[in-house]
Amino acid sequence: MDVGLLGQFVVNGMMLGMMYALVAVGFTLFFGVLDVIKFSHGDVLMVGTFAGFSTYLGLTAIGIDNAFVQLVGVLVVSIASMALLGAIIARYLVLPLKSAPPLNTLLVTLMLGTVLRESIRLFYPDGSNPKHFPSLLPTDAWSFGSFTLRADSVILLIGGLLVIIGVNVLINRTRLGLAIRAVAQDEETAKCMGINFKMIVLLTFALGSGVAAFAGVMNGLYYNEINFGMGLLLGVIGFSAAIVGGLGNIYGAILGGFLFAGLQTLGAVALPFASAYKDVFAFAVIIALIAWRPTGLIAEKTSERV
Amino acid sequence: MTQSLKDKLVILLLAALGTAFMVTFIAIEEQTEIFALLLVAAALIVAAAKFGVIKAISQCLSRNEKLMNGAVIAAVLVVVFWFREDHFPLLMIATVMMYVIACFGLNMQFGYTGVVNFAGAAFFGIGCYTAAVLGDTSVPLLMVIALGGIAAAIIGSILIIPVLRTRGHYAAVVTIAFGLLFRTFLEVNDTLGGPQGLRVPGMNLFGWDFNSNIEISENIELSFYMNYVILALIMVILAFVLMRRIERSWIGLNFDAVRLDETAAACFGIDIKRWKITAFTLGNFLAGTAGALYAMMLGFIAPSNFAFSDSLILVSIVLLGGMGSLWGTILAAGLVVLLPEKLQAIQEYRFLIYAIVMILILLFRPQGILPRGLRAYIPGWRG
């Protein structure tokens, strides 16, 4: 195969993997603290991207057209507003259902995802059509033979990597992270140790949702197109990735994210006669993996008292 | 007046009232009139609940199950014959019935047994595509319906291993992934028509063409949808009887035990795998038969009919009606299918409204609008 094409596949696969991993990290954080799945995660990402897009439009309208300022504005508004939205969802939809069957939380957030999606479609100006997301990153490119490496891709990959490392440091090296891990281990004990359980849950949801918003902006910057339905598939893939990696485990989520992207890329490369089947292939492998390792590649700790 | 005579009168009155409501609701077109009718109905129900009438009625109904079932069938027949010449109302009624059958299937799976399935639309779709593929062959067309169900059950069996080995969220993601896989597959597969879908030939039973209007005499001509409505009604009755009989048997008890506590069930000899497979397969079969008939009625199917949001609608119907509640499913299917068709104002917003209603239901009335009662093995018998 042509080196340039191969390189393109690799960069593209890594970009996808980074986005999936960022989404999966959210799923796994929420599951860690509350043992729940917040399925609206993908749609929160989508709303975050639209919030960022609106910020860009707003900044342009008031005459600020420096790309760097715009980028910072887009990121700040998008991440902050989604962190807030995530905390609100946790406060009013997820926590009230804490004692209900876990499936109910999944269903409520599935429905919330539909509400977010439909609200953008119906109420965002011309929301049912795709929007052109601006390129706010430098557009330099380096050529290596037939392969062209674009600067914006490199920046996005480094940015994603930094966010993942940041989350990891936050979880493993800070007091907040310690509290989150304590709650994930054992809610009752954590409460006894003076940890404000509710606050930690809200902060965790804010953190996960902020990360998703970052992934959404990343998606917009890379593909330059956003639409109201983009969150659903990203959400399902992120959820699958978190599951395949093993819920509650951050490394599992990252592994799952890159695995799924790898499968899609492999599907596109290895099935050249039928590259359209790449998603079919990726989902089939995911189902097979779950059948093989029902609690994820990095197994979830389970202990049911009998 | 004796109790039983009073009961009978109440049921007849209710059936008449229900029939009148359905006929009016389907017949009127004026949006304000529809709103007014719905408001009156809602007010009546709230008032009835307030004064304990609902409770009295439900006791009366549970005492006279056979009569109630008969009255409902009669009411449906009256409504159907009222609209005998109108295509659209009959199409709507038949659609409701097919949703009911598919949702009975889902009820078997997670209402009874707790096996989650977020790919209901995919199994419905397998039935549709089976009908489309078999449509031009010489397979007897009543058989096509059965084969639609069998195809759904067989393709579903691919998922049996992951479904058996996983629980909760892990099981949910398996079926969600399958639903997406199925739709993507249809969209990229050219032999199955790709995104454009396939044309489905209509039914032809013993030389009786289902897709032409029925001429009774010179000036009476029934809509061809009448064929499908009657066939769908028969299928609903059969599915209902199957669901009821299973619920009121040791199998239904095993299903419940598997759903409520797998560990305890295993400690009392209940074969978890066997009952999960039974429920999953039977449920997919029901969804498949509904799909096959639906495809023949519409005459045309495309992958966009089987999106994730369609699976969510099926799940919503089951939840809205109440998990495991058969009458609840029927009522909820009616509401979910008919309301957006009648209220054009909400047509565009229907997914949004469904979703909001479902969130409210899950937060404030998780047992659904007509919660399933305790198992009465033999109607009227309490030992």
Place this chain on the structure above:
Amino acid sequence: MEQQQETVLAFRGLTRRFGGVVALNQFNMELTNRQIVGLIGPNGSGKTTSFNVLTGIYAANGGSIEFLGQDITSWPAQKVYEAGVARTFQRSRLCLELSIFDNIMIGNHKRLNHGIMFNVFQRKALQKQITENHEEARKLLQIFNPALADKMFEPVGTLRMIDRRRIEICRALISHPRLLLLDEPSAGMTHEETRELMEDILEVREMIDGLSIILVEHEMGMIERVTDKCIVLNFGQKICEGAYRDVASDKLVQEAYLGGE
């Protein structure tokens, strides 16, 4: 009599580990026909674990279990029940939204016909089976609490704790097991209620042929009154076995309970 001495259950070197923790360590015990054995020990000493390994919920890491002459060590829970072992759970595991009758019939699984054809099409025969089993469950419930026998079609979730315990025990007894495992039946009940419950169990024992019982219990009065012998576990190991009086005065046992060094 010959039958009196028949060995019903034997553990030989039974071992179960959870990660680094040895929950059961080389546990040996024997139980003969109609014997009532008390299994005591501090929390976490392996009592419930031995039930879970015996009933096939957990696999054993070593040793063997023999029940009525068969090696059942690796049998799944379903097969262990079919062989005649029924149990209650430390934390009540009834299906709260099902009726009393439903819950008891779950325990009667091996004596019911589960064929699809039978259940869906032979309704008359099914209804006969239902009414017959209903009558039997009613008789059993009447021993424990006659009021419950009249409420067989009410949900278990509305009942008091003691009635739930009673139903759990009826669920275990309805299938006429050879071995009944009771996991802390007195939990959450008063002394008086516990005494009442135990007397009812003894009454039922007279009606079931060759029923042996293993009782896990913290309530020593109950252990003293009903058991033929006691086994004391500590950190997964058997530290003492014998009649309650002897066991209670054993130095090792007292240390285990008082946490002595």
